Amino acid sequence: MNSCPFLLSSKLFFLLILWILITSAPALAHHLSVFAYVSGGDIVVQASFGHNRPVKGGEVSVKTGAGKLLFQGKTDGRGMLRFPRPQLPKNGTVKITVSGGPGHQGSWTMTPADLGNGMAETEAPAERKSAIQPASHSSPALSEEEQKYLSRLISEAVAREIEPLKAMMARQMESGPSLQNIIGGIGWLVGLGGLAAAWASRKKQR
């Protein structure tokens, strides 16, 4: 029975893996992922421990690139937090850190492009007007009021359409370890063992 010592332990090991794959399918471990996006005039933060396990009541702190504290709050039952977008210089970044209990922390940095700093609400109408005007020569002329109204309608409609996409991105970001990674990791460990064993046996032969 003992002639092949690792055969039984490998059997045990594969039973363990089987059991883990059965029990753990949807819920995976302790990597705290944070994702944030701009929605309307707000920044939405979403924090999770992977597949549908939101960080409830996680402490959120928002800082500028230079480390100045802008906002502090807690996530709700869905792991979300919404706060008004702070006024920032054009090239300003924001670092959002979420702490989910002792030892667990994750962060997400929003670049100027993510924040849409270049298109601050106050400047936008003027820029847009100049962009639209050449094209509007051929179309029935619109008054300035109508143009403003139209551009507001369009930006609202686009925001509404894009919102679910952003939420979908957020969900993608929080995916836990994939099966490929799990199998890959096991492969590495067993492979390293095999390599070490081969090396040791070669040394013995000499």
Next chain:
Amino acid sequence: MHISEGILTLPILAEGGVLAIIGTAIGLKHIDTDHIIETSLLSSAFFVASLAHIPVGPGSVHLVLNGLVGIILGWASVPAIAIALFLQALLFGFGGLTVLGVNTVIMAGPAVAVYYLFGPMIRKGGRSRVLGAFCAGMVAILLSTCLLALALVATDRSFLDTARLLLGAQIPLMLLEGVVTMFVVSFLARVQPELLNFADRVHP
């Protein structure tokens, strides 16, 4: 059990790194050429155990299995756990590369401790084996939690607050690990008893 990046201060990260390197060096010396495969298999078991979530109350806990790895591998559990943690950080994003040393100490330190504390009981056989295995699984988590709290002292909360918070959450896990370790050891004792003595046989 994994501490994330960006929480600990530099001195603690450095201390953890140095301790982990020393432990790994000692551990590598303890791996006999005949037992490389067992070591790598137990390392894989530790690697995947963190993915096994068991719902407890409102949240869930994941297995650690450092007690089991410890009583079988002894000092060799340090490199086994270090490599598994490295791959977990790389592939799953658990913990991180800068905290690898600290996380190794937190999980492998208790593994070596329970090997010395409960190894003799387990090798005695009979009822003391069952009890020893249960205690090994449980105490490994208890010690790991204490080390975790100790590592987090330098952050914002006091040691006692952190320890109380963590221990409360880990009590179900301690019992669970105890039971799992007990069953695995009883199973191994029946089908492959020499595995339970192997760390001893290497360096008598």
